[in-house]
Amino acid sequence: MPLDQLPFRGGANFLGLPSEDCRYEDAHVVLLPVPYDSTTSYRAGTRDGPAAILAASRNVELFDPEFGCEPLNRGVHTLPELEPDMQGPQATVANVENAVQALVADGKFPFLLGGEHSLTTGPVRALHAVYGDDLSVLQLDAHADLRDAYEHTPFSHASVMRRLNELIPLSHLTQVGIRNISASEMDLVRKSKHDGIFWAHEIAAGGHDQSWIDRVCKRLKKRVYITIDLDAFDPSVMPAVGTPEPGGLLWYPVLNLLRQVVGQHDVVGCDVVELCPIPGFIAPDFFAAKLIFKLLAFLFARHGWIPDRPRPDHAFAQNASQPPRPKKGEAHRKREHPSGAARSTPAAVASPSTKRQGVRSSRSMASARSSSPPTRRER
Numbered sequence: 001m002p003l004d005q006l007p008f009r010g011g012a013n014f015l016g017l018p019s020e021d022c023r024y025e026d027a028h029v030v031l032l033p034v035p036y037d038s039t040t041s042y043r044a045g046t047r048d049g050p051a052a053i054l055a056a057s058r059n060v061e062l063f064d065p066e067f068g069c070e071p072l073n074r075g076v077h078t079l080p081e082l083e084p085d086m087q088g089p090q091a092t093v094a095n096v097e098n099a100v101q102a103l104v105a106d107g108k109f110p111f112l113l114g115g116e117h118s119l120t121t122g123p124v125r126a127l128h129a130v131y132g133d134d135l136s137v138l139q140l141d142a143h144a145d146l147r148d149a150y151e152h153t154p155f156s157h158a159s160v161m162r163r164l165n166e167l168i169p170l171s172h173l174t175q176v177g178i179r180n181i182s183a184s185e186m187d188l189v190r191k192s193k194h195d196g197i198f199w200a201h202e203i204a205a206g207g208h209d210q211s212w213i214d215r216v217c218k219r220l221k222k223r224v225y226i227t228i229d230l231d232a233f234d235p236s237v238m239p240a241v242g243t244p245e246p247g248g249l250l251w252y253p254v255l256n257l258l259r260q261v262v263g264q265h266d267v268v269g270c271d272v273v274e275l276c277p278i279p280g281f282i283a284p285d286f287f288a289a290k291l292i293f294k295l296l297a298f299l300f301a302r303h304g305w306i307p308d309r310p311r312p313d314h315a316f317a318q319n320a321s322q323p324p325r326p327k328k329g330e331a332h333r334k335r336e337h338p339s340g341a342a343r344s345t346p347a348a349v350a351s352p353s354t355k356r357q358g359v360r361s362s363r364s365m366a367s368a369r370s371s372s373p374p375t376r377r378e379r
């Protein structure tokens with residue numbers, strides 16, 4: 001049997017979409033996986049984060065009830081992993097900066113998958129070169145990361161916001177979910193009258209009052225870079241981080257924050273960093289993948305990148321008791337369970353819009369598919 005008729009999986013692209021739907025040329029968003037950790041101070045392993053996120057993303061359901069469609073069927077390209085430079089964090093950060101510079105020059109929205117948090121300096125430098133004082137940074141994190149140096153390096157993940165502060169003023173930095181800060185960082189906060197910290201305990205004390213989200217949005221400038229250190233979340237929902245801290249943020253409030261920020265501001269780049277996978281425990285990997293899916297969906301909605309979008313912005317969020325009905329023709333689509341049960345059913349037929357990367361190794365197969373032999377949906 002010829003190789004191209006066997007069910008090889010495609011490369012590790014986000015969501016496992018067919019390669020013809022996530023070409024670089026057509027992409028709005030480009031994911032840049034950087035499997036780097038060298039300054040991690042507690043449990044190491046964030047270098048395995050990008051691969052775990054991409055693997056988990058294959059199991060994210062493409063249909064999103066909030067949008068009433070499959071918002072990310074096309075337009076998201078995943079680059080191969082950027083090789084870490086073992087000379088140290090500076091060299092790797094420089095490579096990331098160069099990569100993001102090239103993506104922005106090509107008109108792509110850059111989305112970094114870490115890796116440790118020190119990488120964030122790369123995209124922020126590249127975007128600051130473009131947007132200057134218009135650029136502000138929204139950081140979701142348990143840690144203020146304002147130390148001048150940590151464990152003898154100024155490029156530590158514990159110093160990343162301090163490095164950014166050499167580029168952008170504290171008035172352009174908004175920090176959400178903070179609950180770990182040192183005395184020296186607190187000194188800096190007091191002396192500089194930094195009022196951009198949204199403490200985790202204050203958010204928690206507010207309960208269902210989410211007016212803090214309005215205050216976050218008010219503080220942001222025109223252009224926003226979003227950096228999400230996954231330890232911003234509570235360890236009960238996101239235990240797979242190198243430096244967990246109790247009392248963190250939860251799923252829905254963070255989605256509400258991201259929905260509003262993306263809806264009201266010009267978000268120009270994002271990263272999700274510090275996933276430190278726990279072998280055999282898939283829930284945190286999936287959590288990270290789904291978080292990226294939602295963030296990208298908000299972004300696609302904001303820019304009108306979702307083709308034939310059937311519902312107005314965030315209608316589901318405003319009327320959560322009424323999930324949208326499937327579009328005509330979708331009602332009988334067979335839902336394949338993310339557990340992979342469908343994998344054992346080679347005859348399973350997916351509608352064209354939901355097919356993911358399966359046998360796509362040659363043009364001949366692509367054209368064979370369009371003459372409609374049933375193609376197995378790869379998950």
Ligand SMILES: [Mn+2]
Binds near residue numbers: 141142231
């Ligand atoms: Mn952190």
